[in-house]
Amino acid sequence: MSQTRISAFWMYVILVVAQMVICNYFYLGYYVTLSLLPALILLMPLSIGTAGVMCIAFVTGFAVDAFAEGLIGLNILALVPVAFFRRRILSLVFGPEIFVRGANVSIQRNGLGKVISSLLIAQAIFLIVYIWADTAGTTPFWFDLLRFLASLVCGLPLGLLAENLLEDRP
Numbered sequence: 435m436s437q438t439r440i441s442a443f444w445m446y447v448i449l450v451v452a453q454m455v456i457c458n459y460f461y462l463g464y465y466v467t468l469s470l471l472p473a474l475i476l477l478m479p480l481s482i483g484t485a486g487v488m489c490i491a492f493v494t495g496f497a498v499d500a501f502a503e504g505l506i507g508l509n510i511l512a513l514v515p516v517a518f519f520r521r522r523i524l525s526l527v528f529g530p531e532i533f534v535r536g537a538n539v540s541i542q543r544n545g546l547g548k549v550i551s552s553l554l555i556a557q558a559i560f561l562i563v564y565i566w567a568d569t570a571g572t573t574p575f576w577f578d579l580l581r582f583l584a585s586l587v588c589g590l591p592l593g594l595l596a597e598n599l600l601e602d603r604p
Contacts, residue, residue, distance in 0.1 A: 442479070445599055449474055450494055457502035467568075467585040471498065471509060472560040473553055473593035475516045476523065477600050479538055484521055491517035512564035516556050523559075527552040540601045553593035554586065561585050 453470045460468065475491050482490070495510035503509060524532055524539065527548050532539070541549050561582050569578055 442600060446474060449596055449599065450497060453498055454502035457498065462588070465581050465584050466588050467561065467564060467581065468592060469509075469557075469560060469564075469585075469589055470592050470596050471495065471513050472516045472556040472589075473596040474600075475513060476520055476552060476556040476593075477539055477597055478520070480524075480533060480536060484518065487517040487520055488514055508564065508567055511567050512560045515563055516560050519559055520556070523552055523555050527555070538601075539597070541597060542601070549597060550590065550594070553590060553597070557586055557589045557593060558582075561589075 449470055453474075456468050456470070462468065471491075471494060474494065475487060478487050478490065491513040492510055495513040496506070498509045499506045521533075528539070528544055532544075537543055539549060539552065565578050565581055565585075
């Protein structure tokens, strides 16, 4: 395993632990759900296929559910669809040439606008499933929509931070 892959692996683990800390100690109320997880899954190396990313998403979601959220399955349920749609999101935002080049997503290579767009789509998929499962129809639509929008806006800086920390630099 190359030095870059080892560093990326450990940075991923550190960011998952950071997500656990966010869940346990930075609760911003019921209106905001902060999550690094969609960005972590979206920014996985392109060399990892969809099935592999889905397995990683499952294990990551399980770890956060078990050690932070307490409700087993909520992060798993919301994160696996992000992994499933990851290649479609990247193809939609960056075009199919990102897979031909084999270069991972980064602001330096792809531009801030495209990275923000892809992060917002991944975060939106995660939040739609997460909020739907978390509220289970017990809250009005306007409340869920407000929670979705607040979480999307607050989660974007976390996604950009994750991109900055995971970006492979020459």
